Amino acid sequence: MDLLKTLVDKGLRRELPTRDEALAVLATSDDELLDVVAAAGKVRRQWFGRRVKLNYLVNLKSGLCPEDCSYCSQRLGSKADILKYTWLKPQEAAAAAGAGVAGGAKRVCLVASGRGPTDRDVDRVSQTIAAIKEQNEGVEVCACLGLLSGGQAERLREAGADAYNHNLNTSEATYGEITTTHTYADRVETVHQAQAAGLSACSGLIAGMGESDADLVDVVFSLRELDPDSVPVNFLIPFEGTPLAKEWSLTPQRCLRILAMVRFVCPDVEVRLAGGREVHLRSMQPLALHLANSIFLGDYLTSEGQAGRADLEMIADAGFEVEGAGERTLPEHRADALAASGGGCGGHDGAGAGGGCGPCGGDADAGVTAGEPVSKASGETGAAEGADAAAASGRARTDLVAVRRRGAGTELPPNA
Numbered sequence: 018m019d020l021l022k023t024l025v026d027k028g029l030r031r032e033l034p035t036r037d038e039a040l041a042v043l044a045t046s047d048d049e050l051l052d053v054v055a056a057a058g059k060v061r062r063q064w065f066g067r068r069v070k071l072n073y074l075v076n077l078k079s080g081l082c083p084e085d086c087s088y089c090s091q092r093l094g095s096k097a098d099i100l101k102y103t104w105l106k107p108q109e110a111a112a113a114a115g116a117g118v119a120g121g122a123k124r125v126c127l128v129a130s131g132r133g134p135t136d137r138d139v140d141r142v143s144q145t146i147a148a149i150k151e152q153n154e155g156v157e158v159c160a161c162l163g164l165l166s167g168g169q170a171e172r173l174r175e176a177g178a179d180a181y182n183h184n185l186n187t188s189e190a191t192y193g194e195i196t197t198t199h200t201y202a203d204r205v206e207t208v209h210q211a212q213a214a215g216l217s218a219c220s221g222l223i224a225g226m227g228e229s230d231a232d233l234v235d236v237v238f239s240l241r242e243l244d245p246d247s248v249p250v251n252f253l254i255p256f257e258g259t260p261l262a263k264e265w266s267l268t269p270q271r272c273l274r275i276l277a278m279v280r281f282v283c284p285d286v287e288v289r290l291a292g293g294r295e296v297h298l299r300s301m302q303p304l305a306l307h308l309a310n311s312i313f314l315g316d317y318l319t320s321e322g323q324a325g326r327a328d329l330e331m332i333a334d335a336g337f338e339v340e341g342a343g344e345r346t347l348p349e350h351r352a353d354a355l356a357a358s359g360g361g362c363g364g365h366d367g368a369g370a371g372g373g374c375g376p377c378g379g380d381a382d383a384g385v386t387a388g389e390p391v392s393k394a395s396g397e398t399g400a401a402e403g404a405d406a407a408a409a410s411g412r413a414r415t416d417l418v419a420v421r422r423r424g425a426g427t428e429l430p431p432n433a
Contacts, residue, residue, distance in 0.1 A: 021056035028060030028284035042278040043230045057277035058307035064285045064348045065310040068340040072124045073117025076318045078104050082130040084198045087260040090319045091130040099319040102426040111148040113425045120325045120433035124157040133164035143176035165207045170214035181211035182219040188235035215359030221249035225267040237282045252293030269301040276308040285348045295323045303335035315432040321419040325433045
């Protein structure tokens with residue numbers, strides 16, 4: 018297919034596709050899906066080989082957020098039955114981070130709900146970064162604390178942060194339909210502040226919020242222009258008790274097309290398969306590794322993820338390998354450019370991309386249905402029946418969704 022050949026050639030040259038070409042990827046048929054994945058996979062392997070970077074989330078402060086982001090379980094007025102707790106102590110956060118590092122993660126993403134940090138909050142996070150790095154030599158740390166104010170990005174960099182995450186989430190034209198308590202421009206400004214401070218910028222999107230193909234292309238083209246080192250792709254899991262509770266529109270095929278489009282538009286950027294992958298990609302997760310070169314290990318902010326061991330087995334079975342602590346994540350030209358700007362990411366001393374975490378602590382979940390936790394480490398009772406029923410009716414696999422009840426903020430060991 019001429020479209021895919023053109024897109025591969027452009028991706029290998031780091032050339033921006035046209036908007037029509039990006040839209041055409043989203044419009045491909047199911048019969049063409051494997052061809053799309055194979056083509057985008059060539060671009061992924063050119064810049065990242067067969068490596069998969071593992072990242073681990075630590076939710077430093079959960080729930081009770083004053084922002085009204087429609088997708089988020091921690092939003093103002095959320096009735097989702099999530100864990101709610103105030104700031105973890107530095108040693109508590111370091112212990113949680115250590116579990117992820119022991120499981121193979123080379124980056125720890127520190128997330129806190131809220132509009133943005135106070136100066137006292139930056140002090141808290143700085144102490145947490147120091148505790149994590151003291152116990153885990155060479156680990157990368159990404160902070161995700163919401164909107165930054167003057168000098169805070171520089172303070173986080175001085176404290177040892179390697180990256181900062183703040184997602185654009187959706188197109189500028191539709192942003193006001195998702196959130197009213199801050200603006201799209203606020204988000205862009207925070208990413209610019211992180212970049213100016215020498216932090217590796219991480220900024221991505223949430224798919225499945227009722228947006229059009231044009232909206233998806235708009236936000237990904239905006240991300241290309243913003244030029245973060247990492248683009249996390251979250252897939253919405255609608256929360257009961259939030260405005261997007263009924264938005265079950267994603268299929269595995271749709272998710273793969275979105276990931277392929279992101280890879281073609283951002284060929285040499287770390288594309289992270291983030292929140293919602295287990296629920297929406299399901300058994301097709303291994304195919305997504307041909308498009309994304311980075312995933313989260315274990316649980317998310319307020320929802321449980323796939324068992325950490327299952328993540329590692331999936332990577333190995335699909336013919337990929339976990340990226341080692343001494344390996345550089347970013348292609349040489351990006352790593353060199355970041356180092357020249359004063360950032361420390363791109364190599365083993367701070368390689369790669371940010372956390373794909375929440376904009377104000379919520380994105381990496383992209384939602385979760387409230388209820389009792391469900392183990393996903395092995396074939397749980399009723400899963401087969403749930404899969405058959407969902408397939409027959411076209412409904413989402415809500416049987417795969419569980420609120421996080423372990424790890425940070427609890428007395429139970431984390432899933433890593």
